[in-house]
Amino acid sequence: MIPSHSSSDLSVHGNPIGNMFKQPSTAEEWEPYMLSEEQIALFNKNGFISGIKILNEEQVDLLNKELASFQSLTDQERSLFYHYDTNESEDPDKVLFHALGTWRVTPGFHDLLWAPAFRMAAYQLMGRSYRLFHDQLFCKPALHGGVVAWHQDFSYWTFTKPMHHLTCWIGLDDTTKENGCLYYVPGSHKWGLLPVTGLTGDMDAVRTVLNEEQLAIFENRIANELPKGYASFHHPLTMHGSYSNYSESPRRATVINTMDHLTLGNLAGYERLDALASFPEMIHDKPLDSQFFPLLFDGDKELEKFKQNIPMIDFK
Numbered sequence: 001m002i003p004s005h006s007s008s009d010l011s012v013h014g015n016p017i018g019n020m021f022k023q024p025s026t027a028e029e030w031e032p033y034m035l036s037e038e039q040i041a042l043f044n045k046n047g048f049i050s051g052i053k054i055l056n057e058e059q060v061d062l063l064n065k066e067l068a069s070f071q072s073l074t075d076q077e078r079s080l081f082y083h084y085d086t087n088e089s090e091d092p093d094k095v096l097f098h099a100l101g102t103w104r105v106t107p108g109f110h111d112l113l114w115a116p117a118f119r120m121a122a123y124q125l126m127g128r129s130y131r132l133f134h135d136q137l138f139c140k141p142a143l144h145g146g147v148v149a150w151h152q153d154f155s156y157w158t159f160t161k162p163m164h165h166l167t168c169w170i171g172l173d174d175t176t177k178e179n180g181c182l183y184y185v186p187g188s189h190k191w192g193l194l195p196v197t198g199l200t201g202d203m204d205a206v207r208t209v210l211n212e213e214q215l216a217i218f219e220n221r222i223a224n225e226l227p228k229g230y231a232s233f234h235h236p237l238t239m240h241g242s243y244s245n246y247s248e249s250p251r252r253a254t255v256i257n258t259m260d261h262l263t264l265g266n267l268a269g270y271e272r273l274d275a276l277a278s279f280p281e282m283i284h285d286k287p288l289d290s291q292f293f294p295l296l297f298d299g300d301k302e303l304e305k306f307k308q309n310i311p312m313i314d315f316k
């Protein structure tokens with residue numbers, strides 16, 4: 001269970017706490033952040049879109065500074081994370097590899113959830129009002145292994161229902177094939193939900209559960225190389241993964257996972273993953289609407305501002 005509120009727990013704030021991002025208040029101010037019909041169509045076809053600018057250089061620097069501070073947190077601060085995984089092979093520093101819950105810990109990662117370019121694109125790709133499900137950090141230090149094996153996100157999220165989720169991946173470094181950028185398999189979001197085959201270790205474990213046609217499509221995988229501050233968005237069933245960082249610099253990324261504002265807990269018979277032992281409390285068949293799942297975009301409220309329909313996905 002998640003620890004009760006500490007004075008430093010930023011999840012008590014269901015709104016931005018600083019002025020890192022100016023919030024649009026009119027249709028005109030939202031306009032520059034809006035995805036086009038073509039981008040929506042591309043997402044429908046491929047299960048992802050890429051190249052969306054979310055952060056400027058200063059904002060990236062601020063988040064990287066906060067990220068560095070995660071290496072020296074007190075135990076109490078550390079307990080705010082839902083999950084915190086260091087890579088033991090990197091001893092003595094035990095460098096952070098994967099974490100969930102950064103938004104509870106530092107103001108920049110908290111307010112990132114309200115970055116306008118993220119909020120508008122996510123609304124269009126969700127097709128309705130949505131909440132935070134959780135955030136994540138994926139850090140690959142220089143010259144480091146750290147593959148993230150091929151997977152579909154929703155195969156780890158079946159303790160929620162129905163499936164109406166979205167992932168926004170934001171680079172905190174320029175990402176390249178050499179430093180372990182993300183890869184996508186276009187069209188794999190139409191494959192249905194596949195069995196879980198693991199996130200670490202064998203990059204290609206998923207191949208054991210693919211049929212011949214899927215294995216052939218797999219060969220079309222696309223390297224999602226991006227400048228820092230830019231994002232890609234993917235469907236909860238899109239197959240993705242990333243190889244090792246062979247470069248002499250770190251490869252860091254932050255991820256925002258969203259869900260329909262009416263998503264329910266789906267806990268009957270569900271064995272909690274060890275990795276999520278300190279995930280916020282959920283109740284079977286009840287909406288995930290506590291302070292840990294803030295409403296990030298209220299379509300009814302925001303759409304009043306628009307005279308014309310905005311391009312939106314019909315999410316299946």
Ligand SMILES: O=C(O)CCC(=O)C(=O)O
Nearest residue numbers: 138148153169242253255
């Ligand atoms: O950043 C990575 O290497 C993996 C990211 C990922 O798996 C995700 O965003 O779901």
